[in-house]
Amino acid sequence: MDIPFATxxxxxxxxxxxxxxxxxxxxxxxxxxxxxxxxxTPEQVRKDLSxxxxxxxxxxxxxxxxxxxxxxxxxxxxxxWNVAIIGAGSLGTALSRYxxxxxxxxxxxxxxxxxxxxxxxxTNGIPVYHIEKFGEVVDKENIEIAIVAVxxxxxxxxxxxxxxxxxxxxxxxxxxxLNLKTRRKIVxxxxxxxxxxxxxxxxxxxxxxx
Amino acid sequence: MDIPFATxxxxxxxxxxxxxxxxxxxxxxxxxxxxxxxxxTPEQVRKDLSxxxxxxxxxxxxxxxxxxxxxxxxxxxxxxWNVAIIGAGSLGTALSRYxxxxxxxxxxxxxxxxxxxxxxxxTNGIPVYHIEKFGEVVDKENIEIAIVAVxxxxxxxxxxxxxxxxxxxxxxxxxxxLNLKTRRKIVxxxxxxxxxxxxxxxxxxxxxxx
Numbered sequence: 001m002d003i004p005f006a007t008x009x010x011x012x013x014x015x016x017x018x019x020x021x022x023x024x025x026x027x028x029x030x031x032x033x034x035x036x037x038x039x040x041t042p043e044q045v046r047k048d049l050s051x052x053x054x055x056x057x058x059x060x061x062x063x064x065x066x067x068x069x070x071x072x073x074x075x076x077x078x079x080x081w082n083v084a085i086i087g088a089g090s091l092g093t094a095l096s097r098y099x100x101x102x103x104x105x106x107x108x109x110x111x112x113x114x115x116x117x118x119x120x121x122x123t124n125g126i127p128v129y130h131i132e133k134f135g136e137v138v139d140k141e142n143i144e145i146a147i148v149a150v151x152x153x154x155x156x157x158x159x160x161x162x163x164x165x166x167x168x169x170x171x172x173x174x175x176x177x178l179n180l181k182t183r184r185k186i187v188x189x190x191x192x193x194x195x196x197x198x199x200x201x202x203x204x205x206x207x208x209x210x
Numbered sequence: 211m212d213i214p215f216a217t218x219x220x221x222x223x224x225x226x227x228x229x230x231x232x233x234x235x236x237x238x239x240x241x242x243x244x245x246x247x248x249x250x251t252p253e254q255v256r257k258d259l260s261x262x263x264x265x266x267x268x269x270x271x272x273x274x275x276x277x278x279x280x281x282x283x284x285x286x287x288x289x290x291w292n293v294a295i296i297g298a299g300s301l302g303t304a305l306s307r308y309x310x311x312x313x314x315x316x317x318x319x320x321x322x323x324x325x326x327x328x329x330x331x332x333t334n335g336i337p338v339y340h341i342e343k344f345g346e347v348v349d350k351e352n353i354e355i356a357i358v359a360v361x362x363x364x365x366x367x368x369x370x371x372x373x374x375x376x377x378x379x380x381x382x383x384x385x386x387x388l389n390l391k392t393r394r395k396i397v398x399x400x401x402x403x404x405x406x407x408x409x410x411x412x413x414x415x416x417x418x419x420x
Contacts, residue, residue, distance in 0.1 A: 005249065005250075006216060008409055008412055008413075009405070009409060011412075012402075012405040012406075012408035012409055012412075013402070013405060015408065016385075016402055016404070020386070020387070037387070040215075074412070075408050075411065075412045076411050076415045079411070081407070089304075090300075090303060090304040090307045091304040091307075091308065093300060093304070094300040094301040094304035094305075095304075095403070097300045098301065100403060100404050101403070101404060101407065104404050104407075104408075106404070106407050144414065145411070145414070168414045168417075169410040169411070169413060169414040170410075171410055175226075175310050177230070177247070185417060185418065187410060187413040187414050187417055189409060189410050189413070191406055192226055193305070193308060193310060193401075194310050194311060194314050194316070195219070195222040195226065196222075196401055197291070197293075197311065197314075197355065197381065198221075198222035198225065198285050199218055199219060200355055200379040200381055200397060200399050201285065201286050201291055201355070201379070202218055202221075202222075202284070202285045202286060203218075203379060204354065204355070204378045204379040204397050205286045207378075207395060208395070
């Protein structure tokens with residue numbers, strides 16, 4: 001089944017919303033409330049969920065715990081994933097400290113850098129290796145996901161290293177597109193921190209200035 | 211005109227793509243190439259751009275510079291925006307160092323925290339103030355956008371401060387929903403760092419395990 005990418009993006013937001021509701025002890029949620037909490041429309045919620053079979057009965061809303069379990073299963077969010085962060089600069093270090101990752105099953109096993117001052121030390125309890133050890137550590141620690149947090153000028157140096165490794169997915173925070181021709185099967189997702197600021201300014205302009 | 215939020219999100223990605231093309235000296239781009247570069251479909255690109263009038267001629271592709279100028283105008287990306295970051299911890303500090311913001315017109319004018327060790331010092335050249343000075347500094351520096359980078363447990367302490375301030379938009383990195391009942395006009399956008407990892411794992415699963 002070919003699920004639109006935008007649906008997958010929203011599923012991840014629904015999971016977050018359902019987690020909060022579950023923690024608060026909420027049992028049922030309508031597609032209307034779900035839409036408000038996730039900034040979409042009730043029609044969109046129903047359409048997104050319809051890809052994966054029938055959830056809940058009309059007029060009764062969704063059972064929070066059941067729906068969360070099913071979405072967790074669809075997104076594979078219940079599995080553990082080992083993660084490496086490339087770049088032990090301020091962003092890489094901040095990401096390695098981010099508690100939210102471990103809570104939902106993403107375990108940062110290693111940081112990589114080229115700075116001799118940082119290598120062979122631990123940052124927040126996570127070992128920092130020289131980038132030339134990347135393939136070896138990925139194998140040893142069963143790392144499947146790499147987070148790229150290097151400056152733009154360092155990106156071309158790590159492309160070959162990533163392409164040769166057993167990494168399956170890359171989350172790229174560098175503001176350039178990664179070019180991994182040799183390993184097309186690697187899944188790459190770009191995180192553009194400025195994109196969100198663009199959107200905020202557009203929304204401000206529309207709400208405050210017109 | 212009511213533009214779908216998903217379109218605005220994609221416009222911000224088109225801007226990024228067009229900037230790169232312009233830097234590389236590319237003059238023309240088809241909706242097909244644009245779609246590949248931004249992970250969407252040619253139909254989607256054409257539909258998104260159709261909201262804002264007619265761009266380019268059929269079969270000729272878009273003129274990179276003209277389209278970029280128009281999108282910059284729509285998204286108000288040519289204006290300067292002053293930004294405050296709340297939370298001078300590892301994430302807030304990393305965001306204050308992020309060069310990409312200033313390059314596209316977002317100027318971080320102040321950091322806020324409650325830690326006496328950090329206050330009244332400068333981090334990356336940006337002054338760190340006590341959070342109780344927030345309203346005052348926002349007025350003085352004409353700050354319109356706040357980036358929230360505090361731990362979950364500190365969120366409730368800053369909601370009132372944000373609600374009382376003249377802030378127009380908030381980019382929230384804390385993994386909880388902000389509750390600013392008193393100032394409904396404030397635009398809030400959540401950045402969920404774990405959401406992208408969920409999506410990566412889903413894509414890995416689909417590409418590698420099925």
